[in-house]
Amino acid sequence: MTELRKYFPHLAGLVFSSIFGFSFLFTKEGLELMSPFHLLGFRFxxxxxxxxxxxxxxxxNINLKGKNLKKLILLAFFQPGIYFICETTGMLxxxxxxxxxxIALIPVAVTILAALILNEKPTFIQSIFVGLSVGGAFFIIFNRGAAPIASNYFGLLxxxxxxxAAGFYNIISRQLSLEFRPVEITYVMMGFGALIFNIIAIYRKNFELSNYFDLLLEKDVLISVIYLGVFSSVVAFFMMNYTLSKITAAESAVFANLTTVVSIIAGVVFRNEPFFKFQVVGAVLIIIGVWGTNYFGRPVVEKGEEIYEKV
Structure with missing residues (x-):
């Protein structure tokens, strides 16, 4: 049993990266049944x-007494606020x-923003991998003109x-990590999301609450929100923190890349989504770039929340 324990962090990594990968599938399924804010409200x-x-x-254990709640609210404004509004609406x-x-580009955004805001200059080789990831994203965008999905540039934007938004979240959370524990940050984030997104959803329904929760009686809706709310936001969170406490950040970057691979496979296999050759090339460039950005980053960058932001 002792011998097997050394594999537990990697097993946990496989679990949380797979959960995050499938979260895009369940979000897409949920958006076919309800509006983005309704889905977000239920999820959080x-x-x-x-x-x-x-x-x-x-x-x-959550203890927020005497702590900098204003900055924590600012953090929640970026994540889940702006982040999930853009991600969920973009998936339409x-x-x-x-x-x-x-979304795999988040570690790259963190590296760039850290250089601009915190003056944490990336190394030369790290800059090459940043450019590789960004190049992969632009390769996909520029080649969309020849594909049937060419009209969806707004979603990519x-x-x-x-x-x-996730990049700014990582910068702020790095500072707050000295005062708050990860579970406390997540607790406030979930509460902020539940409050804000439900208020927006109710407002868009002209405050008519009579049938607001009726959607939860539908099996497919319930499956989507339970997966996103319980598995993606709670179970994966604990698995992720366990993994990050046992292995290096460079190793954890492999699981971030696995999330991307799982999301692609899930979309193609379970939703029969088209996947073109230029997307394969772009995905490979992004994954290699993200791996290199993390692997060759400074310790403080490597130790950031490059996976934590998907919770």
Whole structure:
């Protein structure tokens, strides 16, 4: 049993990266049944309720007294706020495969923003891999003109906004990590998302609450929001933190890349989404670039939340 334990972190990594990879599929499925804000409202409400139950039962400990809540709210404004608005709305106009490829660029965005805001200059070889990832994304965009999905540039633009928002989230969370534990940050994020997205969804329904929760009676809706709220936002979170506490950040970058691969396979296999040769080339460039950006990054960059932002 002791021998097997050394493989537990990698097994946990496979689990959470697979959960994150399939989250794009379930988001796409959910968007076919309800509006983006309705889906987000249900997702974060279930996640917040799940974490609250864990808090009440003493499984997790949340202590926010005397801490910098203003900056934590600013963090939540970027993630889940702007990030999930851009990601979920963007997926209305793209495939789950493309969403997985674009979101994979988050570590690259973090590296670029860290250089601009924190003056953490990337190494020369790291800059090469950053350029490789960005080049892969542009390769996909520029080649869309010859494909049947050419009209969906707006979706890619929104996903790009999600990537930038996640980059800012990582920069702020790195500072807050000195004061808050990851579970505390996640708890506030889930609560913020549940409050804001449900308010927006109810407003868009002209505050008519009579049938607001009726969608939860539909099996497919319930499956989507439970997967996104419980598995993607709670189970994967604990698996991810366990993995990151046991292996190096460079090793963890492999699981970030696996998330992208799983999202592509899930979209093609389960939703019969088209996947063209130029997307294969772009995906390979992005994955190699993300791996190199993480592997050759400075320790403080490597130790960032390059996977944590998908929670």
């Amino acid at each position: 409400a279930i996640a917040f309720i799940s974490l609250s139950i864990l808090r009440i039962t003493g499984i997790i 106009y793209t495939t789950s495969s493309e969403a997985g490829m674009m 929104l996903l790009g906004g999600a990537v930038i």
